Amino acid sequence: MLARISPRGYVAYVHDIIMAAVSFAISLYLRLGEDFFFYSTAETLTRAGMIFTAIAALVFLSMGLYRGVWRYASLNDLLAIARSATLVVMTFLLVMFLWTRLDTLPRSLPVINWFVLMALLGGPRFCYRLYKDRRFDIRLEKEGHPCIPVLLVGAGDGAELFIRSIARSPEANYRVAGIVAENSSRVGRHIHGVTVMGTTDGMAAVVEKLAKLNDQPQRLILTKDDMDKPKVRQLLEEASRLGMTLARLPKLTDFRSGMSEEVEIKPIALEDLLGRPQMALDRDAMRALIEHRRILVTGAGGCIGSELSRQVSTYDPAELIFIDHSEYNLYTIDMEMAERHPRLERRAFLADVRERDRIMRIFAEVRPELVFHAAALKHVPLVEDNIFEGVATNIVGTINVADASIASEALAMVLISTDKAVNPTSVMGATKRVAEQYCQALDIRPENGDGTRFLTVRFGNVLGSTGSVVPRFQKQLANGGPLTVTDPRMKRYFMTEREAVELVLQASALGRKDLEQHGKIFVLDMGEPVLILDLAKQMIRLAGLKPGEDIEVVITGPRPGEKLAEEIFYGGEHLVPTECPGIFLAAPHTADAVQLAGVMDELTAACNAADSGRVVATIHRLVPEYKEWEAAVSLAASG
Helix, strand or coil, X not given: CHHHCCHHHHHHHHHHHHHHHXXXXXXXXXXXXXXXXXXXXXXXXXXXXXXXXXXXXXXHHHCCCCCCCHHHCCHHHHHHHHHHHHHHHHHHHHHHHHHHCCCCCCCCHHHHHHHHHHHHHHHHHHHHHHHHHCHXXXXXXCCCCCCEEEEEECCCHHHHHHHHHHHCCCCCCEEEEEEEECCHHHCCXXXXXXXXXXXXXXXXXXXXXXXXXXXXXXEEEECCCCCCHHHHHHXXXXXHHCCCEEEECCCHHHCXXXXXXXXXXXXXXXXXXXXXXXXXXXXXXXXXXXXXXXXXXXXXXXXXXXHHHHHHHCCCCCEEEEEECCHHHHHHHHHHHHHHCCCCCEEEEECCCCCHHHHHHHHHHHCCCEEEECCCCCCHHHHXXXXXXXXXXXXXXXXXXXXXXXXXXXCEEEEEEEHHHCCCCCHHHHHHHHHHHHHHHHHHCCCCCCCCEEEEEEECEECCCCCCHHHXXXXXXXXXXXXXXXXXXXXXXXXXXXXXXXXXXXHHHHHHHCHHHCCCEEEECCCCCEEXXXXXXXXXXXXXXXXXXXXXXXXXXXXXXXXXXXXXXXXCCCCEECCXXXXXXXXXXXXXXXXXXXXXHHHHHHHHCCCHHHHHHHHHHHCCCCCCHHHHHHHHHHC
16 A cells, blocks of 8 residues: 555655644644643543544555645545545544543544544645645736637536636636626626626627727637537637637546646637537447458548548457558558557458459458448549549449459448439449449349348548548648639538448448348438538638638639539438438339349440440439539529
8 A cells, every 4th residue: 555655645644644643632622621731631642642643544544545636636535535534533432432431532522523634634735736726816917928818618617627727827828818608597607716707699798898808808719529510600600700719628538637737729620510419329239240250341541441440440350351452541541450459350452443353352362241342433523534434443343342242252241322323413423323223233132132231321521531622621721722612502411530430330230130121222311511612711710710801712613523512312212210310211213133234244345445425325324313514514504
C-alpha cells in the first residue's frame, strides 16, 4: 500500500495523521472547556488520543485517500473523507468500549470529533484547490495577457468544466463573457460566477448587451456534443451575422484531468453541420456476421473500402483480405491495419477487378466467406468522358467479383452502390444500376438455394470522399477562393464515412439472416438533401469568413452527367422499413440471370471493341430509364 503513494501523497498522509491527533485534542477541549486542563483522567485520555491517531493512520492508508490529486479534489474526495472519518470514530468507540467500557470518555466526544476531523481533513484540501483555481480573480486578466471574450452555448456540465478549466489556468486564452441556454429555465442563474444571460433565440440581445459593457464576445462556443445539426447550422449563421466565429468543446469523455491546463477549443467540422443523428445499431448482429470469418474488401484503399476495413477489423475477423489496383492506397491501408491490429491475419493483393483470371485465382486461394465490393469508378464527369473504363470497372468488375464469390462458395457478397443509379443521367450511374441488376438477378436465381447471397446497399455522397465537392471546396478555400458551384439549385445527400459504413454492416447483417429479402436493395436513409450553394457558404463561415465579401461563390454551370438533385429510390418503388432505423428495403425491377448474362456478354464485347454506340445502346436496353445527359438537360430546360 505504501509503495503506491507518491512523494506528495506521503506529505498528505503525514498531514492527515497530525490533523487526526489535533482533532482529538480540539474535540476534547470543545467538550470540556476550561476543565480540559484539569480533567482527572488526563493520562487515560492521552492514551486514548494516541489510540485514536493510530487507528486514523491505519484507516487513512487503507481507504486510498492519497491516490487523488488535491488540486482536483471533488465531491468524491469529500465522500471518501467522510467514510474514513466515520470508520475511524466507529473503530475508536469499539476499542475504547473493550478497554474502559467508555467510563472515562465523554459521551458526546465521538460526535464532536467526527465534525472536527472532517473540517481538518477537508478544509486544507478545499483551500489548496481554491488557491490553485484562483477563484477570486477568475474574471481578471493578467497584465500583458489579454483574453478573448467568448459566449458559451449551453448551461450544463460542458460549460461548467470549461469555466473551471480556464479559471485554473493562468495562461488561458479565453474569458467567458456570458452564457446562453437552450431554454429559459436557467436564465438568470450563475455557473462559477458567470451569468446565464438569455437563450439562443435571444442571442442578438445578449451580444448587444455585452457590447454596451465593452465586453462583446468574439467567439461562440458550443458546450454540448449532441446538439441537433439543424440547430448548429442556425447558430453558425447567427454567429456569422453577429461577427463571431463558431467553435465547440471536445466531448466530455475527452476531458482529461491533469493532462492539460487548458481545454482545447475545436473548430466546428462539416460533420457537425451535416451529420445525421446516431442510429441505434445491433452491434451483436454485426459481430456475428464478421467474427472468425475471412473477410475480403475490394477497393480496400478507397474512402469506403478503407473505412470498411477499419470497422470490420474491430469485430475479430479470422482474416482480412485487401484488393486494390492502387499500390499506394493498398500499402496505406495494410500498414494502418498492421499498426492497429498487429495480431490480425491479413493479406494484400495488388489487382484490378477487371482482370477476371486474376480475381478468380485470388478468390480460389483465399476462399473468402464475406465479400464487400467497394471498388468502382465514381467521378461522374470523368466516367462520362471514359465510357469504356467505367463499364469495364463498374459492370465487368462487379461481374468478375460476383462470379468469383460463387465459385469460391462465399456466404455473401455486398455491393456498395450509389444514389446516382436511380433514374441515371450519367454513364457512372447507369453502370452502377446494371451492377445492381446483376447482383439482384444472382440473388433470386432458382438454383441459389443456400448458396452465395448477394446484398446491395445504396446511399448518397460521403463527406470528404475522393472526388466529392467537400475536398474541392477545402482546396479552393485554402487558395483564397472563389468556391465554384455548378448550379444554385444543385442538391445532394450527404453522410459521413463512419455512419455510412456502420449502416452497410448493419444492412449486411439484416440481409444474411432474413431470406425473404432476396433480390431487394437496402437503401440508407440519408436525411434531407443539402443545397450545394448553402454548403459552400457554410464552409466559408466555418473558416471565419463572410460569403460574398471575403470569399466569392461562383456559379459555373452543370458538368456532364450531373443531375440537379439525386434520388435514393425510384418513384414507383415502395420503401419498406426494416427493424433497424435508417435502413429501408426497395425492390426495383431486374431481369432473369441467364438473360442478363447474355446481354452482359454483348456489353463486354462492345466495350472491348471500343464501340461507344453499341455500349450506350446496350446500357439503354438494360436500364430503360437512363437518359443521356444532353437529353436530360434539354428535357429539364423545356419543362
